[in-house]
Amino acid sequence: MNVVLTTDYFPPHIGGVERVTYELATHLSRMGHRVSVFTLSSQNSKPTERTDGVKVYMARCHDPTDILGVQTAFSSAAGRLIRNICKREDADVIHAHNLYYFTTIAASANKNLLKLPLVTSLHIGTTSRLDGSVRFLTKIYERSVGKWILDRSDHIIAVSDAVKRYARALNVDEGKISVIPNGIDLCENSPNLRNDKKTHVRVAFVGRLISNKGPQYLLQAVPSVLHDFPEVEFLIVGGGPLQGTLQSYAETLGVSRSVRFLPAVPSISAFLRECDIYVRPSLTEGMPLTVLEAMASGVPTIATRIEGTREIITHGKTGFLVDPKNVEQLRFYVSKLVSDPKLRIRIGSQAREAMEKHNDWAAVASQTSKVYENVLTRTR
Numbered sequence: 424m425n426v427v428l429t430t431d432y433f434p435p436h437i438g439g440v441e442r443v444t445y446e447l448a449t450h451l452s453r454m455g456h457r458v459s460v461f462t463l464s465s466q467n468s469k470p471t472e473r474t475d476g477v478k479v480y481m482a483r484c485h486d487p488t489d490i491l492g493v494q495t496a497f498s499s500a501a502g503r504l505i506r507n508i509c510k511r512e513d514a515d516v517i518h519a520h521n522l523y524y525f526t527t528i529a530a531s532a533n534k535n536l537l538k539l540p541l542v543t544s545l546h547i548g549t550t551s552r553l554d555g556s557v558r559f560l561t562k563i564y565e566r567s568v569g570k571w572i573l574d575r576s577d578h579i580i581a582v583s584d585a586v587k588r589y590a591r592a593l594n595v596d597e598g599k600i601s602v603i604p605n606g607i608d609l610c611e612n613s614p615n616l617r618n619d620k621k622t623h624v625r626v627a628f629v630g631r632l633i634s635n636k637g638p639q640y641l642l643q644a645v646p647s648v649l650h651d652f653p654e655v656e657f658l659i660v661g662g663g664p665l666q667g668t669l670q671s672y673a674e675t676l677g678v679s680r681s682v683r684f685l686p687a688v689p690s691i692s693a694f695l696r697e698c699d700i701y702v703r704p705s706l707t708e709g710m711p712l713t714v715l716e717a718m719a720s721g722v723p724t725i726a727t728r729i730e731g732t733r734e735i736i737t738h739g740k741t742g743f744l745v746d747p748k749n750v751e752q753l754r755f756y757v758s759k760l761v762s763d764p765k766l767r768i769r770i771g772s773q774a775r776e777a778m779e780k781h782n783d784w785a786a787v788a789s790q791t792s793k794v795y796e797n798v799l800t801r802t803r
Contacts, residue, residue, distance in 0.1 A: 614721030632663030
């Protein structure tokens with residue numbers, strides 16, 4: 424089949440949806456499908472042919488994320504370019520990623536003109552734990568634009584059971600939803616047993632520096648951890664609108680020497696192998712890819728007890744779960760793992776064993792391909 428995937432962001436941009444889209448695109452291509460990706464870029468770019476055979480088209484966009492404090496991008500040319508790409512690539516199906524992306528809106532708006540089936544992947548679940556105005560605006564969006572996208576979609580892919588429940592709450596028919604979890608590359612994400620160190624323990628966060636990913640809660644826990652374990656190093660990877668605020672806050676807290684902000688790393692998997700503890704204090708998730716990768720790398724993980732994450736981590740066995748925004752619980756489990764190298768090894772080993780039962784990307788691509796086939800059969 425000729426498949427066009429859409430996503431606002433794509434590697435080398437750091438983030439879960441973009442990496443999921445990349446892995447899916449490359450594995451669909453290896454299956455024999457002809458795959459193109461349409462994405463947005465703040466730089467002037469031309470279509471590029473990647474070594475894996477996936478063609479990437481980029482539209483010039485405006486990205487007011489730093490102004491609004493919420494990850495967002497838009498392009499006035501997106502609709503026209505999607506139409507051109509689908510015609511040029513003789514597309515059979517459009518697969519849009521993330522309900523909240525502008526490229527998903529553009530794909531939905533052009534569905535009837537292109538006379539192509541639309542599959543939409545949902546990557547996050549309930550947004551009820553978001554803060555104040557962000558929660559209010561998100562609810563308005565999902566009940567209006569989001570519902571319109573779901574109604575126009577021929578099929579919905581949810582990355583977890585929690586995300587499926589979220590779609591059902593928006594009145595999507597159950598027969599229209601398939602649950603296909605994010606995959607994991609067990610060879611790429613392999614353990615590096617460095618957890619026997621008692622000093623200079625590395626605690627990591629990887630993700631977009633926006634409020635719903637929760638890096639601010641990790642930073643609030645840092646002073647208490649350092650009080651008891653002054654040799655601990657905190658590594659925060661990923662850019663975003665909160666970066667300047669977090670860096671200033673680290674200076675105010677007097678912990679800037681122990682907290683390093685890294686905008687990007689050459690390889691997430693290689694980076695995780697050099698870390699001892701991974702922290703993901705998000706307010707909303709679908710199935711966080713970096714949690715899967717940390718667990719596959721044998722890195723003990725602390726994450727919030729929210730939908731999606733609860734489907735991955737068994738508390739006290741394959742990681743630890745804390746309540747959203749609960750800095751004290753976060754501090755407790757970081758300190759617990761820092762102080763006990765044997766616990767780090769045990770939790771990390773059990774997490775790796777759990778991930779060995781998880782789907783790999785080839786299986787995810789195969790299941791997604793079957794969704795395309797079924798949609799094409801129904802809509803012809």
